[in-house]
Amino acid sequence: MVRLLFFVFLLLLLYYILHLLIRDMPSFKKRVKGKHEPEELVQDPYCLTYIPKRSALKEKVEGQVLYFCDEKCRKSYVRREAKNG
Template structure:
């Protein structure tokens, strides 16, 4: 009876070790995700009113005295116009 218990324990340990080895090999040779943050596809601009950074392509813009200002929302754009009037 002791031999059967030891045999079952040995089988279990071999199975457990083999399963871990297979998972480690999958990790080494499997598909890897890129490390670090994804590169930005759009330039970030800072809102002069609230200081929030937003993508240039979705920001509202206003050109005054030859300088272009970018805003995160219409609320900030209006606040800028009121402050500079």
Template sequence: MTRLIFFVLLILVLYYLLHYLIKDMPSSKKKVKGKPESEELVQDPYCQTYIPKQTALKKKVEGQLLYFCCDKCFKSYIQGDVKNST
């Protein structure tokens, strides 16, 4: 009878120990707090590519703020090169 009580207590202790350890482990699922922010996209006037506004190259051309995907597109736009549409 004492063996049975010992094994039951041992199982309970192991259960609570594992439960405590698992509860403190970081979750692999990312928890998003609140509403996720959507990124605003802007269009490159040269290559017509949409890019995130935060990462775009911002240049003021003739008083107008334009967004470019890279320096190459900006330089081509300034030189007046025509982008081939395919």
């Protein structure tokens, strides 16, 4: 009788473990799929600093998209280009 109880307990434990594994599978897949891509760096043409593209200021100058580290660089560059051109 004790042996039977132990067997039932073992089955329940196995079922519980399987249940946990199956439940965790989708999140595991999601984690692998949603892998973070390395941050792309762009160069500020004014101060020549490299900045992450996501946080850079975008500006189209003469049909070319340029990225700046901040508003000051963007304005200075545009002003300089306007003076030169």
